[in-house]
Amino acid sequence: MTRLTSDLIEGVPDDKMDLDSVLRRACGTTVKQMAIQAAGLEGDVDLSGFRAACVPITSGLGVIGGFSESVNAIVGRLGMDSYVTSGTDVQGFSEAIRDGADIVMMADDTMFIAYNVREGRQTNNSWGTAMGYSVCLRNAAGGLEGKKVLVIGAGFVGTEAVQILKGMGAEVSVTDIVPEKAEALQARFGVKALRDKDSAISSHSLILNAAPASFPGRIMAEGSIVSTPGVPHQFDDEGRRKAKAIIHDPLEIGTAVMAVNSAAFTIKKKG
Numbered sequence: 001m002t003r004l005t006s007d008l009i010e011g012v013p014d015d016k017m018d019l020d021s022v023l024r025r026a027c028g029t030t031v032k033q034m035a036i037q038a039a040g041l042e043g044d045v046d047l048s049g050f051r052a053a054c055v056p057i058t059s060g061l062g063v064i065g066g067f068s069e070s071v072n073a074i075v076g077r078l079g080m081d082s083y084v085t086s087g088t089d090v091q092g093f094s095e096a097i098r099d100g101a102d103i104v105m106m107a108d109d110t111m112f113i114a115y116n117v118r119e120g121r122q123t124n125n126s127w128g129t130a131m132g133y134s135v136c137l138r139n140a141a142g143g144l145e146g147k148k149v150l151v152i153g154a155g156f157v158g159t160e161a162v163q164i165l166k167g168m169g170a171e172v173s174v175t176d177i178v179p180e181k182a183e184a185l186q187a188r189f190g191v192k193a194l195r196d197k198d199s200a201i202s203s204h205s206l207i208l209n210a211a212p213a214s215f216p217g218r219i220m221a222e223g224s225i226v227s228t229p230g231v232p233h234q235f236d237d238e239g240r241r242k243a244k245a246i247i248h249d250p251l252e253i254g255t256a257v258m259a260v261n262s263a264a265f266t267i268k269k270k271g
């Protein structure tokens with residue numbers, strides 16, 4: 001699992017990439033509208049009644065400069081009352097509970113979760129990322145029913161994506177540098193495992209890249225739509241020219257889905 005670095009998320013607090021405009025062009029929604037769809041909600045949902053605490057976690061490799069501030073900015077842009085706790089770890093969590101936070105956002109080296117305190121339910125980043133990038137792909141493609149989609153990578157995000165895309169009606173294939181991992185998903189979910197990654201990429205124009213690697217433009221099909229959460233992220237000139245859309249950001253899509261899905265546990269309960 002790739003660890004984010006400060007330079008990758010540098011522009012997130014100030015929304016330097018203007019992700020709303022990027023997504024509107026590629027998929028026809030803002031980040032919040034995409035996250036609302038991903039969480040199974042409808043319409044314009046007011047999230048101002050939710051207080052979200054972002055807790056810096058020092059365990060393992062420690063705090064990533066700008067991480068909590070980035071998560072805070074993303075959740076704030078959704079309209080929640082969000083803040084970064086002054087304490088870290090258990091102290092920060094305790095502070096969040098004391099101050100009446102409804103949602104606690106926190107990440108260590110292996111997990112990133114949104115915890116809904118009211119409902120005692122968690123949403124993890126692997127699911128949030130897979131769901132967010134699947135919704136983006138579906139919207140950019142004008143629906144996925146009966147369409148061929150390739151998932152690259154059979155790790156945590158890829159495994160979630162395979163199930164989500166299948167649920168969206170896509171005809172899903174999966175490839176991984178370790179073929180046995182893709183074959184395990186074939187056995188579990190009835191998707192198709194493809195051993196030859198390059199020919200899989202060339203024969204698909206709808207791709208969810210859940211691997212921490214890019215691929216060269218020369219093997220891409222003309223007019224491809226690539227939804228690609230993995231970092232590091234780079235496409236060459238040929239890839240950028242051939243692609244109809246490349247959907248990528250270092251943190252926001254997955255985090256926004258986690259936060260809205262977390263709030264949705266409470267919203268759906270109220271009916």
Ligand code: 2YJ
Binds near residue numbers: 057112
């Ligand atoms: O609080 C902090 O600043 C750090 N403990 C944040 C650590 C962020 N974690 C990662 O980047 C890991 N790769 C886990 C992310 C889960 C992605 N599915």
